[in-house]
Structure formats: structure tokens, C-alpha cells
Amino acid sequence: MKKGTRQIAPALGGVRVVAIGGGTGLSMLLRGLKHYVARRRQELERHPIGDLAAIVTVTDDGGSSGRLRREYRVLPPGDIRNCMVALSQDEALLGRLFQYRFHAGRGLRGHSFGNLFLTALSHVTGDFGEAVRVSGQVLAIRGRIFPTTLENVSLEAVMADGKVVLGETRIAKSAKRIRRLLLRPRRVRPLPEVLQAIQQANLILVGPGSLYTSILPNLLVSGVAEAIEKSSATRVYIANLMTQPGETVGFSLADHVRTIYTHTRRRLFDWAVASNQRVSPEVARRYHRQSAEPVRVDVQDLQRLGVRCLLDNLLEEHGVVRHNAERLSRLLIEEFVERRPPTR
Numbered sequence: 001m002k003k004g005t006r007q008i009a010p011a012l013g014g015v016r017v018v019a020i021g022g023g024t025g026l027s028m029l030l031r032g033l034k035h036y037v038a039r040r041r042q043e044l045e046r047h048p049i050g051d052l053a054a055i056v057t058v059t060d061d062g063g064s065s066g067r068l069r070r071e072y073r074v075l076p077p078g079d080i081r082n083c084m085v086a087l088s089q090d091e092a093l094l095g096r097l098f099q100y101r102f103h104a105g106r107g108l109r110g111h112s113f114g115n116l117f118l119t120a121l122s123h124v125t126g127d128f129g130e131a132v133r134v135s136g137q138v139l140a141i142r143g144r145i146f147p148t149t150l151e152n153v154s155l156e157a158v159m160a161d162g163k164v165v166l167g168e169t170r171i172a173k174s175a176k177r178i179r180r181l182l183l184r185p186r187r188v189r190p191l192p193e194v195l196q197a198i199q200q201a202n203l204i205l206v207g208p209g210s211l212y213t214s215i216l217p218n219l220l221v222s223g224v225a226e227a228i229e230k231s232s233a234t235r236v237y238i239a240n241l242m243t244q245p246g247e248t249v250g251f252s253l254a255d256h257v258r259t260i261y262t263h264t265r266r267r268l269f270d271w272a273v274a275s276n277q278r279v280s281p282e283v284a285r286r287y288h289r290q291s292a293e294p295v296r297v298d299v300q301d302l303q304r305l306g307v308r309c310l311l312d313n314l315l316e317e318h319g320v321v322r323h324n325a326e327r328l329s330r331l332l333i334e335e336f337v338e339r340r341p342p343t344r
Contacts, residue, residue, distance in 0.1 A: 012038055012040070012041050012044065012050035012051070013041060013044060013050050014038055014044045014047075014048055014049055014050025014051070015048050015049050015050060015051075015202045015203060015337050016049075016050060016051045016053075016197075016200050016201050016202045016203070017033065017049050017051070017052050017053070017201065017202070017203045017204075017205065018053045018054075018055060018197050018198055018201040018203070018204045018205065018233075019033065019052070019053070019054050019055070019205045020054075020055045020204070020205065020206045020207075020215075020218050020219075020224075021055075021056070021057070021206065021207055021208070021209040021214050021215055021218065022056055022057035022060075022079045022209055022210075022213070022214035022215075022217070022218070023057075023079060023082075023209045023210055023213070023214040024082070024209075025207060025208035025209030025210075025214060025238075025240070025323075026054060026056065026079070026082075026083060026209060026214070027079075027082040027083050027085070027086040028086070028208075028322070028323055028325050028328075029205065029208070029238070029323075029325065029328065029329070030052070030054055030083055030086040030087050030143065031086040031087075031325045032325035032326055032328055032329030032330075033049065033052055033143075033329045033332070034052070034086070034087050034141075034142040034143065035047075035329070036048060036049045036329065036333050036337075037049045037050075037052050037142040037143060038050055039142075048333065048337050048338070049333075049337075051143070051144070051200075052087075052142065052143035052144070053143060053144045053145075053146065053197040053201075054083050054087070054143060054144070054145045054146070055146050055148055055194050055197065055198075055218060055224075056079050056080050056083055056145060056146065056147055056148065056218075057079060057148060057213075057214055057217040057218050058075045058076055058079075058080075058147045058148060058149060058153065058217075059076070059153055059154060059155045059168050059183075059213070059217045060076035060078055060079060060168055061076065061154065061167050061168050061169050062168065062169035062172075063078065063110065064078060064101075064110050064111045064112055064115045065077055065078035065079075065115060066169065067110070067111070068111070068115055068116075068119050069152075072119050072123070073152070074118075074119050074122050074123075074128055075122075075128045075147055075150065075152070077114065077115045077118035077119060078112070078115060079214075080118065080132055080145060080147060081098055081099075081112065081114035081115055081118060082099075083145050084098065084114070084132075084135060084136060084139050084141055084145060085098050085099055085114070085139070087136075087139070087141035087142050087143045087145070088139035088140060088141050088142075089139075089140045089141075089142065090139070090140070094138070094139050095139070097113055097114075098112070098113055098114030098117065098139065099112060099113075099114060100112060100113045100114075101113075114135075117135065118131050118132070118135055121134060121135060127150075128147065128150055129146070129147065129150055129191060132145055132146070132147065144193075144197070146191050146193050146194050146197065147191060148190060148191065148194055148217070148218045148221045148224065149188050149189060149190055149191060149194075149221050150191060151185075151188050151189060153183050153184065153185070153188045153217075153221075154166065154167060154168070154183070154184045155167060155168045155171055155181065155182075155183065155184070155212075155213065155217060156181070156182045156183070156184045157171045157174070157178045157179075157180070157181050157182070157212065158178070158179045158180040158181075158182070159174065159176040159177065159178060159179060160176055160177040160178070160179050161176060162179075163176070166184070168213050168217075171212060171213060171247075172210070172212075172213050172246070172247070173246070174246050175245065175246045176246065177246075177249070178212055178246075178247060180263070181212050181216050181217075181220070181263060182220070183217070183220050183221070187222050188220075188221045188222055189221075189222060190221045190222060190223050190224055194221075194224065195223055195224070195227050198224070198227040198228055198231055198233075199227060199230075199231065201231060201233040202233050202234070203233055203234050203236070203332075203336050203337065204228055204231060204233045204234070204235045204236065205236050205238060205332065206219075206228075206235070206236070206237050206238065206260075206268070206269070207237055207238040207239065207240065208238045208239065208240045208241070208323060209240070210240075210244060210247060211240070211244070211247060211248050211251075211256055211259060211260075212247050212248075213247070215260065216259075216260065216263055219260065219263070219264050219268075220263065220264070225264035225265075225266045225268060226266065228266075228268050229266040229267065229268055234270055234271065234336050235268055235269050235270050235271070236269065236270065236271045236272070236273055236332070236336065237256070237257060237260075237268075237269045237271070237272045237273070237307070238272075238273045238274075238323075238328070239253045239256065239272055239273065239274035239275070239295055239297070240256070240295050241275055241279075241294065241295060241314075241315060241321045241322070241323065242279075242287055242292045242293065242294055242295060242321055243292050243293050243294075243295055244292060245290055245291040245292055246291075248295075249291055249292075249293075250293075251295065252295065252296040252297070252298045252301065253272055253274055253295055253296065253297045253298060253301075253302060253309075254298045254301035254302050254304075254305060254307075256295070257269060257272065257302065257305055257307055258305065261305070267305070267306060269307050270307065270308065271307065271308050271309070271310055271336070272302055272307050272308070272309050272310070273309075273310045273311075273312075273314075273328075273331065273332070274295070274297045274309065274310075274311055274314075275311070275312065275313060275314035275315045275323070276297070276311040276312060276313060277313040277314065277315035278294075279294050279315065279317070279321055280317060283317055283319070283320070283321060287321070294321075297309065297311065310331070310335060312327070312331050313327065314327055314328050314331070
């Protein structure tokens with residue numbers, strides 16, 4: 001955003017929801033939640049979310065985002081673009097336009113229109129955050145989107161064998177277990193609006209998404225984990241359906257939570273939400289060949305960490321395993337908004 005300007009949350013009343021993550025997991029969640037966002041105060045009875053704020057990681061260094069980051073010195077726009085499209089009112093036209101990817105042309109090939117739009121707008125406005133805000137207006141998004149930081153931040157992983165791997169792409173491709181994830185530079189300032197949104201939230205959702213490349217990069221930005229820990233909101237971790245080769249092989253749900261607590265040195269969650277539906281044998285075998293397995297839900301271990309667990313059928317299969325955005329969002333609204341006042 002331009003220096004000195006801020007996005008102010010709409011004064012509608014209703015529930016204030018913050019969703020934190022990156023990659024396809026966050027955009028999936030937003031796609032479901034947007035149907036519960038009120039535009040006017042009169043809508044709050046049927047649409048209980050008065051403000052939906054998405055906090056998005058900016059450590060991507062691969063593909064179109066990585067190229068634009070290196071060549072134009074902008075923050076990677078890809079995850080933010082996906083969240084914008086997920087929250088847009090018109091995914092059919094403007095959403096398709098922002099997702100359109102050029103398949104030919106020197107310099108253009110591989111880039112999406114939305115990435116180019118955000119890059120150009122960030123140079124016109126002189127501020128990546130302002131480019132995100134204006135792009136959200138163009139798409140008429142139902143919510144607000146914030147990069148966790150406006151600083152040029154990268155990931156660094158210390159592997160189990162002591163080797164150091166730099167960059168999100170290399171870390172994701174590494175087959176070795178990660179001992180520790182760090183940000184480079186070590187201390188990274190958050191966007192002030194990020195801390196403000198967390199402080200004002202009634203419900204904070206973290207995940208689903210890659211533990212080391214979508215979730216932890218947000219939580220390692222200075223002040224973010226501390227703000228979540230101090231928040232009076234209900235704090236929910238949404239579990240991944242499958243483990244990830246290299247990153248989380250053999251991890252249970254409690255292992256995911258424990259890794260977050262170890263890295264942030266804080267206890268951040270009241271609840272974990274996970275699917276109780278079995279993956280079909282055929283699809284499970286396909287994932288097994290890629291060293292991925294369903295995330296085991298260990299309720300007792302979670303309880304020992306002080307985290308209660310909510311289970312439901314959240315699985316959707318179309319050759320691959322995905323969360324059902326509609327069922328997940330409905331569950332979150334029913335359990336943490338309608339049935340329980342979202343305060344601890």
C-alpha cells in the first residue's frame with residue numbers, strides 16, 4: 001500500500017475472519033468462505049462474516065512468480081492472484097482473465113495475465129500492497145488480501161543431515177527431511193494491516209497448505225505468531241489431507257502442529273479440523289508411489305498439545321485428493337460461528 005494508507009475493515013458488524021496460508025490450500029478455503037461474506041448489514045443474518053482477511057505468504061521463487069520477482073524486483077504475485085480469483089464475484093470471466101496463461105511469445109510464455117497485471121500495477125503505484133488493493137477492486141473481491149510482508153524475503157532450510165538449502169523451490173524439491181526452516185533475512189517486518197487484522201479477528205484459520213512452504217513462512221514473520229497467540233479469537237488449524245514427499249513424510253496431524261509450535265515457540269491453536277473420510281485404495285496407491293500418505297489424525301496426541309479435534313467428511317476425489325471447499329466452509333461456519341461464539 002502507499003505509505004501512510006491503510007485498508008480499513010468494513011464496519012458491518014458480524015464475524016471477523018482471518019485466513020492464513022498460501023498455495024492452492026488458501027485459495028480453496030477462500031472460494032468456499034466468500035459465500036458467507038455480507039456486503040451490507042442487512043445480509044448478516046444469512047451471511048455472518050462481516051470481514052474476511054486473507055494473509056498470504058510471499059516466498060515463492062519458482063515459475064512465473066519467480067521470474068517476475070527476479071526480473072522486476074517485485075514480490076511474487078502468484079499466490080495472491082489465486083486468492084483474488086477465489087474471492088472474486090465473477091470467476092467465470094474476470095477470474096479466467098487473471099488466470100489466463102500465455103503459451104507462446106518470447107518473454108511472455110509461462111506468465112499469467114494476473115501476474116503481469118499485478119507487476120505492472122506495482123510499478124505504476126510504486127507499492128505492491130497498493131497494487132493488491134486496487135486489483136481487488138477490479139475483481140470486486142469479497143474480502144481483503146494482504147501479503148504478510150512487503151520485504152523481499154526468502155526461505156532457508158536446514159536439513160536433517162545439516163545441509164542448508166536456499167529457496168522455496170529447492171526446498172520443496174528436496175527429498176530430505178527438514179530440521180529447521182528460517183527466513184532470510186532473519187527479522188522480517190509484517191505489514192501493519194496483518195497484525196491489525198489478527199488483533200481484531202473473531203476466528204483465525206491457518207491452513208490447509210504445505211507446512212514448510214505455505215504455513216510456516218507466514219508464522220515466522222516477526223510479530224505474526226505472537227499476535228495469534230495473544231488473540232482472543234478461536235484459532236483453528238485446518239489439516240492437510242496427505243503428507244508431502246520430502247517435507248512431511250510420516251507426519252501425523254499432531255506432528256504438523258508440534259512442528260509449528262517448535263518453530264514459533266508458541267502454542268497457537270484451540271482446534272484442529274481434519275477429514276475422517278478414507279482415501280480410495282486406487283488413489284492411495286498412486287500417492288504411495290510418490291511417497292505420500294493420508295495424514296494420520298491422532299486425537300490423543302493433539303489433546304496433549306491442548307488442541308481439540310473436529311472431524312468430518314471433507315474429502316473430494318477426482319483422481320487427486322482435494323478438500324471439498326463447500327463442505328469445509330459450511331463446517332467452519334456451523335461449528336465456530338453459529339454454534340459457538342468465536343471467542344476463547
